[in-house]
Amino acid sequence: MSNMKIIALLSAFKMRWLRWPKAIRIITAVAALSFCTVTIWGAWNWQQLDSVLLKGNSRLYTVAKGAKAKDVLMDLAAEPVSPFWSVIWLKLHPEFSQIKAGTYKIEKGWNVKHALLVFVSGKEAVFSVTLIEGQRIEDWLQILSRAPYLEQPLTPDDLISLRSEFDIEQENIEGWFLPETYSYTVGTTSREILRRAHNEMKHFLEKNWNNRDKSVPYESPYEALVMASIIEKETGKDNERPRIASVFVNRLNKKMKLQTDPTVIYGVKDRYDGNIRRSDLRDDNPYNTYVIDGLPPTPIAMPGKAAIKAALHPEKTNYLYFVAKGGGAHKFSTSLAEHNDAVKRYILER
Incomplete structure (x- = not known):
């Protein structure tokens, strides 16, 4: 449209506008101004809502x-x-x-x-807590109590109710929870984490028990769990666990006492101050494998997956003894004389 036509149209509108009653002209002008104001205001708010930032920090x-x-x-x-x-x-x-x-x-x-x-x-903030293999249930309760945004911390007095709630047959619930890193959201309770750890342990133990080396001398999955806890406490080296397992399996098969220090420590509980005394080795409690025959009545710690697999798939060896030789490794022996020489070399002369 040319400028001349636009000017002509505006002139015609002006003439008609001037013929309208004054009141109508005022109302129309106010309406037009209001419409423009609302439009501009709305556009500003719309643009603001499309780009407005969050207040505060992360x-x-x-x-x-x-x-x-x-x-x-x-x-x-x-x-x-x-x-x-x-x-x-x-x-x-x-x-x-x-x-x-x-x-x-x-x-x-x-x-x-x-x-x-x-x-x-619905992707809520996620946190995690790591339950460490080789630790006891009391240690885990402390870890859970320190986990951020995890609610309803537990105390040792709650262990009885946990046993009933999780339908654990044994009086001591030690060992019945799988060490892992567990993720959770705000509002999750310590009980829920332990319930997940218990279910994970049941499923893992059952699966691996069904695939076990049929020559292992355990009468139940629970006995394998007990053995796994001992293996867990005896070594942190993945490649040594099946060999450690072979020693204990060989001793069980020969009706020899297991004679493993971690069970002694578990049995004397709070009396242990970092040193095992002769009196501890003679202490008459069901966990002292220097006194009892076979396995202790319950696990002595929370065994991880590798320890459970080692217990169910031990190496085929003739070893009956082992001694720590430093750096987390062990010297394995087939005879008492060889073992005594190793003790002298790695322990007494250290």
Whole structure:
């Protein structure tokens, strides 16, 4: 359209405008001005909602059960936003509305849209706790009590209720939990972590018991678990575990006492101060394998997967003895004379 035509149209509109009653002209002008104002204001709010940043630094943010996206949006925004336009904006962006309750990690520099999408995904902040092989249940209770955002810490007094809740037959629940790193979200309890560890141990033990070397002298999976706990305490070297297992299996087959120090330590409990005394070796308790025949009544620690596999698949050897020779390694012997020489070399002359 040419400039002349535009000028002609404007002139015609002006003439008609001037013929309207004054009141109508005022109302029309006010309406037009209001429309322009609302449009500009709406456009500004719309642009703001599309780009507004989160207030504060990186942190955890909890979306309460039943929380509305509008309220969360207004709470998170670094700048004031219009409740009216927030509702309109969310109506036209339904993908941001279906937020899920939970605790999430939000990062400094994110915009509100990014945070809302995380809340819609339900991907809550994840933490982890590592339960270490070779430790006792009392040690694990302390680890769990220090784990961030893990609720309802347990004490040794809770072990009886755990035994009943997890349907553990033995009075001592030692050994019945698999050492692993367990992930969790805010609100998870220590009990839930131990329940998962117990279920993992049951499944792992059952699977490996079914695939065991049929020559091992255990009468039940539980006896294998007891043996695995001893292996776990005797060595931390993966390549030595099956050989350590062979020593204990050979001794069981020959009706020899196991004579393993970690069971002595477990039996004397709090009396152990870092040194095993002659009186400890003679102590008449069910865990003292220098006194009892065969395996102790329960595991003496939490065995890991490698120790369980070693117990069920020991090396085929003639070894009956071993002694630590430094660096976590051991010297293995087939006879008492050879073992005594090794003790003299690696222990007495050290």
